Amino acid sequence: MHPVENRIEPTLLRRINERRLLEVIQQQGPSSRASLTRASGMTAPTVSKAVESLLKRGLVEEMEPIDQILGRPGRLLCMAARSAAVIGVVIESDRCCLVSSGLDGRFLESQTRRCVTPSSYDALLDVIEFHCRDLIGVLQGTVQGIGISVPGLVNERLREITVSPNLHLLDKRNPARDLEKRLSIQCLLFQETEALCLSEQLYGEARGRPDFAMLDVSTGLGLGVMSGGRLLTGHSGLAGELGHITIDPNGMECGCGNRGCLETLATDAALARLISEKIGRSIGIDEALEIIQSGRVDVDDEIKKVSQYLSIAIAAVINIFNPTTLFVYGGLLSSSPETLQNVVTQVEQRALAPSMADCRIVVARGSKRQGAIAGMIHHLTHAWAPSIR
Numbered sequence: 001m002h003p004v005e006n007r008i009e010p011t012l013l014r015r016i017n018e019r020r021l022l023e024v025i026q027q028q029g030p031s032s033r034a035s036l037t038r039a040s041g042m043t044a045p046t047v048s049k050a051v052e053s054l055l056k057r058g059l060v061e062e063m064e065p066i067d068q069i070l071g072r073p074g075r076l077l078c079m080a081a082r083s084a085a086v087i088g089v090v091i092e093s094d095r096c097c098l099v100s101s102g103l104d105g106r107f108l109e110s111q112t113r114r115c116v117t118p119s120s121y122d123a124l125l126d127v128i129e130f131h132c133r134d135l136i137g138v139l140q141g142t143v144q145g146i147g148i149s150v151p152g153l154v155n156e157r158l159r160e161i162t163v164s165p166n167l168h169l170l171d172k173r174n175p176a177r178d179l180e181k182r183l184s185i186q187c188l189l190f191q192e193t194e195a196l197c198l199s200e201q202l203y204g205e206a207r208g209r210p211d212f213a214m215l216d217v218s219t220g221l222g223l224g225v226m227s228g229g230r231l232l233t234g235h236s237g238l239a240g241e242l243g244h245i246t247i248d249p250n251g252m253e254c255g256c257g258n259r260g261c262l263e264t265l266a267t268d269a270a271l272a273r274l275i276s277e278k279i280g281r282s283i284g285i286d287e288a289l290e291i292i293q294s295g296r297v298d299v300d301d302e303i304k305k306v307s308q309y310l311s312i313a314i315a316a317v318i319n320i321f322n323p324t325t326l327f328v329y330g331g332l333l334s335s336s337p338e339t340l341q342n343v344v345t346q347v348e349q350r351a352l353a354p355s356m357a358d359c360r361i362v363v364a365r366g367s368k369r370q371g372a373i374a375g376m377i378h379h380l381t382h383a384w385a386p387s388i389r
């Protein structure tokens with residue numbers, strides 16, 4: 001009789017092969033067994049066995065090729081979309097959004113539910129549970145997990161949101177744990193910038209890039225850094241909180257309790273506040289961006305001010321982390337090519353020339369919805385086996 005230890009290794013190896021195939025399918029889309037064999041560098045029998053196991057586990061599905069060619073084309077393998085599903089939940093300071101997708105990460109507007117963020121934690125859980133049940137009711141596939149994207153500092157050791165400067169009702173809470181109790185479905189918490197990073201890596205321009213950074217400058221200022229293919233987490237998962245470094249010691253109070261944090265100066269929210277002061281009425285980010293687009297109020301000074309601090313933030317990330325690509329997620333940079341060019345020019349003046357030469361600054365095209373889904377799908381494939389590349 002073989003000792004148990006001897007049987008663990010082949011199981012792990014088998015799973016690592018399966019994970020490799022999942023990565024190939026995620027990167028190149030629906031693939032024949034022959035193309036999986038070519039792309040993975042594994043033998044045809046190994047691929048065949050791994051595919052059978054993934055089919056059995058429900059992570060992939062077979063589909064007919066779209067272009068039927070002469071002869072008998074092999075069926076294609078794709079990430080499971082009919083039999084399996086995930087739900088992404090995005091909690092933001094002013095609104096929440098829920099969306100369902102298959103394991104291919106694709107979703108439709110009709111699969112999206114939106115609501116205003118309630119003012120109490122219990123009401124927040126109620127509304128998320130309600131919309132989850134609604135989505136589950138119309139889904140064909142089995143929901144394999146729910147990814148929840150949250151703002152703030154997620155302490156992975158304590159498994160809670162330590163503090164959420166722009167949504168304090170989440171302080172010391174874990175909505176994933178609480179929702180899991182209500183729905184009996186695996187739920188996981190993702191810091192929103194981390195989720196955006198995973199989304200860009202799985203579905204966006206960062207595919208195959210091991211070193212990139214994601215700077216979220218929408219409501220708060222969050223930073224996710226992918227270094228050598230791994231998310232930089234620090235001891236408790238709190239790394240990357242660039243938003244709360246002090247820029248103006250006498251500046252306005254930040255949600256974290258300090259004054260003059262970078263977050264209060266370099267974000268879409270900061271811009272909305274400056275425009276609110278100018279027009280004498282409190283407006284949100286969407287309205288601020290709409291004012292910029294329409295040109296009905298002259299807000300050039302406000303844009304200039306926020307752009308300056310934004311370039312300081314971007315230059316700091318480039319100097320410290322030396323990424324090959326820096327994705328910036330936020331409305332100001334997407335508002336016009338001129339604003340983007342203006343910020344890039346300022347960053348070029350501030351960042352160290354050799355680090356700047358390595359880095360492209362790109363406006364992030366993903367969404368927090370895609371992020372919450374990507375986080376869950378990443379977990380499902382990662383839980384199956386680690387990637388060894």
Ligand SMILES: [Zn+2]
Pocket residue numbers: 165243244245254255256257258261263
């Ligand atoms: Zn702060």
